[in-house]
Amino acid sequence: MKFLLVLAAVISSFQASEPLQCNVLNEADELVAANCTGGVTTCTSPILVEYTGLSDQDYGCGSCSDNTTCEECDADSESPCNTLVDAGHTFNCPNYNWDTDTEDWVMGETDTTCSALNDTAVICNSPGATATANLYTALNAGCGPCPDGTVEDGTCKECEGDECNSAAAAALRFFILTLIAPIFNIV
Numbered sequence: 001m002k003f004l005l006v007l008a009a010v011i012s013s014f015q016a017s018e019p020l021q022c023n024v025l026n027e028a029d030e031l032v033a034a035n036c037t038g039g040v041t042t043c044t045s046p047i048l049v050e051y052t053g054l055s056d057q058d059y060g061c062g063s064c065s066d067n068t069t070c071e072e073c074d075a076d077s078e079s080p081c082n083t084l085v086d087a088g089h090t091f092n093c094p095n096y097n098w099d100t101d102t103e104d105w106v107m108g109e110t111d112t113t114c115s116a117l118n119d120t121a122v123i124c125n126s127p128g129a130t131a132t133a134n135l136y137t138a139l140n141a142g143c144g145p146c147p148d149g150t151v152e153d154g155t156c157k158e159c160e161g162d163e164c165n166s167a168a169a170a171a172l173r174f175f176i177l178t179l180i181a182p183i184f185n186i187v
Contacts (some may be wrong), residue, residue, distance in 0.1 A: 020075035021155045022061045023082045033080050036061035043075050051144035052085055053115035091162040093124035093142035098133040105131060113162060114143030115186040123158055130154035161168035 019035035022043030026032050036043075044064055054068035059082055064070035073081035092111040099106045105127040115144040116122070125146045127136045135155045139147060142165070146156035159165045 018077040020061075020077050021080045022059070022075055023080040023084075023101040024060050025058070031059060031080075031084055033053070034061065036075055041075050042072050045071050045072050045073075046081040046085055048085060048088050048115065048117060049121060051114050051116055053113075054085060061118060065159050083153070086118070086122070088115050089122075090115050091122045093127065094163065094165055095138055095142040096127050097138075098166075100133075103133075112141040112143055115143075121160060122162055122164075124161055124165045125156055126155045128154045133157065 014086065019037070020041060021033045022036055022040075023031040023045075024034045040061045042063050043060065044062050045059050046055040047069060047070070049055055050136060057066075057070040058066070060115075061075065064072045071082075075081060091114050093109075093114050095112045096105045097108055098104075101184040114122075114124075122143050124142055125139055125144060126142060127138075128146075128150070132151075132155075136150070139145075148157050150156035151158060157165070
């Protein structure tokens with residue numbers, strides 16, 4: 001009986017001394033298990049921030065210092081708890097800048113690549129009809145919906161779809177309108 005108790009204590013101490021593991025990114029950007037040291041009991045991973053993409057948080061051993069950019073889980077000796085974060089889907093939205101010479105909003109030369117959760121709508125924002133330098137700020141560089149109240153006051157407008165507020169989309173709408181205008185006598 002004493003032998004079994006001693007054996008159980010030895011096995012228990014051996015299991016307790018197994019290092020806890022968390023995933024880390026290797027040079028090839030692949031998740032690999034790494035042993036945590038120094039009494040670390042939690043793992044960290046980035047989170048997907050709506051319309052902006054994955055946060056800068058690293059995968060690894062330790063605790064989160066900012067829960068808005070980091071997710072934390074309890075480390076385990078059998079398998080890492082911090083699994084690969086789904087990067088969602090991407091789409092493009094033009095970004096607009098205030099031109100001090102023309103005192104008007106102009107579309108940037110390159111689109112912003114937006115990231116969102118897989119079930120999140122593809123929405124872009126852009127300056128509305130009453131937007132001035134002081135009355136509009138490009139939220140998330142044109143990605144996502146307008147701030148509350150800004151669509152109603154005309155300082156921001158929203159559209160749904162990839163590159164929906166781009167020059168190409170506007171040109172396509174104009175082209176379609178010119179095609180159907182004679183049908184409805186809209187001139």
